[in-house]
Amino acid sequence: MKFNVSSKAFYNAAAAVSKVINSKNALAILDNFLLTLDGDTFTITGSDQENALTARLEVAGAKGSGSLCLGARRLVELLKELPDQGVEVDVNEDTLEVQLSYSSGHYSFVGLPGDQYPAFSTDRSGDPISFSVATEQIITGLDNTMFAVSTDEYRQIMQGVLLDIAPDSITFVATDTRKLVRYTDRRTAPGVTGSCVIPSKPSTIIKNVFAKEETLDITMTTRSAVIESANFTFQCTFLNGNYPDYNRVMPRNNSLVLTVDRLALLNAVRRVGIFVEVEGGLEKFRITPEAILLKANDNNLCTSAREQVPCSFSGSELTIGFSASFLTEILTTLKGSDVVVNLGDAGRPGVFRPAEEPEHTELLMLLMPMTVGEF
Secondary structure (H helix, E strand, O other), X not given: OEEEEEHHHHHHHHHHHXXXXXXXXXXXXXXXXEEEEEOOEEEXXXXXXXXXXXXXXXXXXXXXXXXXXXXXXXXXXXXXXXXXXXEEEEEOOOOOEEEEEEOOEEEEEEOEEHXXXXXXXXXXXXXXXXXXXEHHHHHHHHHHHHHHOOOOOOOHHHOEEEEEEEOOEEEEEEEOOOEEEEEEEXXXXXXXXXXXXXXXXXXXXXXXXXXXXXXXXXXXXXXXEEEEOOOEEEEEEOXXXXXXXXXXXXXXXXXXXXXXXXHHHHHHHHHHHOOOOOOOOEEEEEEOOOEEEEXXXXXXXXXXXXXXXXXXXXXXXXXXXXXXXXXXXXXXXXXXXXXXXXXXXXXXXXXXXXXXXXXXXXXXXXXXXXXXXXX
């Protein structure tokens, strides 16, 4: 088989697909791409056994058809260095020798039979549900929640992002028990009901690979999903288990309202956070109607820091502690000029949200407090 293709388009597709391939694979064949030519459509497939990603390219001058496996790492490295121009790919169907050439260069590879590549088995359990959604909405949901995903191996179900799909909305949730994020988007009405937990790796692939696609067509079964766009098809496997009821942990009596400039607070938290104890990471906050006094100290190193940030607070005074690193993540992820924090007392979690949100969206971030001995 033989065809011509833009080196840049070839590289972009191969680099995207390579993101699903593990650096070390139990099966050596998974170090390869599965390359297939069918008419004028050339496809590149990669897999890690649990997930599979396919990119589609339209090629010119196609002759013949077929498939073969070719080493992914070397092909991507070569395509990255090629000048942006057309390349010719010629495959000897008997020896599986691949000749890649352009105006001033020629490269030779030897492939493996395409039928050696393991087929990705599609889960057919349960009744599948299908819906379409703007790609920007899925990526925004993942952007707002992925930082809160757990890395605890004993809480496997929390090592991903929960998608709670209702007929009129999609809710994204992530938690590691110390922080929780819930983002609800009502800009799309899926018209179906379902839920799944997408692991961190597939979530990252969706963010990176589909960023320039306009619309995603999603078909979900009990254990997996097929996500399709104009240029890519992604088959991903879900995490199995029962996700915690995130609505039960939402505090209902946080009547104290704090409003503060997000960047001013973020920068102060970062500076004062340099002086927290390495083990605990506690940063202390004394909140009054006009200002927040931030404080941190490390008695082992005899260091301390304090800083003040203007604010508006509906209570008289409250002293509370938070993890400096977790609070930094929350304030970095939130957007907009001001942040609103609903508080109860020193033992209740703080509920963070942007002062202004895009229409039909709601973002809420919950952070558990830390014990403050002396301020």
